[in-house]
Amino acid sequence: MGEYQNVKVSVEERIAILTIDHPPANAFDTRTVMDLNAAFDEALANPEVKAIIITGAGQFAFVAGADINEINALKGHDDAKEVVVKGQQLFSKIEASPKPVIAAINAVCLGGGNELAMSCHIRIASDRARFGQPEINLGIIPGWGGTQRLPRYVGKGKAFELLFTGDMITAQEAFRIGLVNKVVPAGDVIKEAKGLAKKIVSKSALSLAAIIDAVNKGLEMDLQDALLYEAEHFAKLCETYDMREGVAAFLQKRQAKFEDR
Numbered sequence: 001m002g003e004y005q006n007v008k009v010s011v012e013e014r015i016a017i018l019t020i021d022h023p024p025a026n027a028f029d030t031r032t033v034m035d036l037n038a039a040f041d042e043a044l045a046n047p048e049v050k051a052i053i054i055t056g057a058g059q060f061a062f063v064a065g066a067d068i069n070e071i072n073a074l075k076g077h078d079d080a081k082e083v084v085v086k087g088q089q090l091f092s093k094i095e096a097s098p099k100p101v102i103a104a105i106n107a108v109c110l111g112g113g114n115e116l117a118m119s120c121h122i123r124i125a126s127d128r129a130r131f132g133q134p135e136i137n138l139g140i141i142p143g144w145g146g147t148q149r150l151p152r153y154v155g156k157g158k159a160f161e162l163l164f165t166g167d168m169i170t171a172q173e174a175f176r177i178g179l180v181n182k183v184v185p186a187g188d189v190i191k192e193a194k195g196l197a198k199k200i201v202s203k204s205a206l207s208l209a210a211i212i213d214a215v216n217k218g219l220e221m222d223l224q225d226a227l228l229y230e231a232e233h234f235a236k237l238c239e240t241y242d243m244r245e246g247v248a249a250f251l252q253k254r255q256a257k258f259e260d261r
Contacts (some may be wrong), residue, residue, distance in 0.1 A: 001022060001042050004035035006211075007044070008057065014050045016043035017190075027062035028112040029086070037043045037090045044097060050201040050208075050260075052097070055104035060107045063113025063130065087112065091119035091145050096210035096216060100200050104193035105129045105180070110168070115144040118153060121212065123180040125171040126189045131179060132168035136198065152219075153179050192232070204242035206258035211214030212257035229239045 001009045006022040006029075020026045020041050036054075043049050074080045089256035094101055094116070103120035103222070109131050116129075117123050125131075127181035133146045141147060142163070154177045174180045186193045200208065210233040218226035237243050244260045249256035 001046065002018075004039055005165060006032040006037040007039045007199045008189055009039050011043075011046070011049060013194075013198060013199045014048060014104050014216075015053060015194060016046065016049045017053045017055065017194075018043065019055050020063055025108070026056045026058070026113070027063045027064055027067045027117075029067035029070055030076070030167065033087060035092060035223055037093075040090070040097075043240050044099060048049075050099060051180050051197040052099055052101045053190070053197055054094075054101060055107050055190060055193070061108040061110075061113070062103070063116055064108050064112070065111030065113055065134070067149055068138070070137050073113055080143075080213065087115075087144035091115060094119040095121075095233065096212070096213060097121075098206070100208055100212070104189045105171075106186075110134055111146075113145045115142060115149065118149040118179075119145065124182050124184060124189055124193050124196070125174060126186045127144070127171050127183050128186045129171040129172045129183075130168045131171070132166060133163055134166040134168075137165060150179075153217040154176075159242040202258075204240075204246065204258040206242055208239060210237060 001011060001016070006020065008019040008021050010017045018036065020032060021034065022029070022032045037207070038091050040052070043052050050194060074083065100122070103117040103123045105117055105125040107126060107129055109117055109125070109129055110114040111134055114131055114133055133142050133150065135142050135146070147163060150162065158177055171180065171183045175183045182192065214230050218229055221229065239261045245258060246256045
């Protein structure tokens with residue numbers, strides 16, 4: 001895969017690892033957003049990649065938020081809106097990715113970093129990680145989905161509390177309220193994310209993509225429409241090679257060998 005200034009990319013065992021590397025705090029400036037967008041597009045287009053891990057370099061931060069100097073340099077309404085729309089488009093692309101995306105949160109995860117993590121399908125956090133949406137302290141609000149995804153994960157009341165105060169919470173509290181899936185010892189985050197990704201890539205890519213689409217779009221529908229949408233995905237998968245292989249493997253008491261077709 002390509003080389004980028006602020007994002008390091010590697011591929012192993014059908015897993016792409018995108019590491020945000022913008023010292024000292026992996027802040028989201030324009031270059032970092034552009035690099036992550038390009039690296040993510042490349043991972044999506046790579047037929048050898050079935051799952052994606054996003055993490056941060058170093059011990060201090062996953063992503064410590066947006067670049068405050070760039071926020072300070074915004075020239076007005078149109079300039080500011082253009083910046084947030086670009087970030088929203090990237091995070092919406094990650095959320096809608098047909099390939100499962102795991103956030104391996106190694107340290108501080110604030111503002112745009114937390115918004116990035118919430119756009120991933122699964123979040124694994126170091127026990128030293130800290131989470132928050134501190135935009136209120138700058139006299140602004142989250143602009144990359146924080147006011148929308150946070151209440152969907154933790155509920156309206158808790159989201160208001162975190163958004164109103166700008167307070168940071170521990171990884172353990174983030175797990176308790178449903179913001180992260182798992183908390184592991186510092187240093188084990190990538191290992192845990194890789195282990196989970198290896199399990200995921202052994203499944204059918206067709207089923208994985210259908211699950212992501214059914215969950216994401218179904219949550220925006222009423223229940224009956226969502227059930228019909230799920231049924232359509234189920235019916236389409238029943239016409240695939242992978243469905244026949246999965247059923248045969250079950251009946252023959254062996255491991256399925258999916259071919260993603």
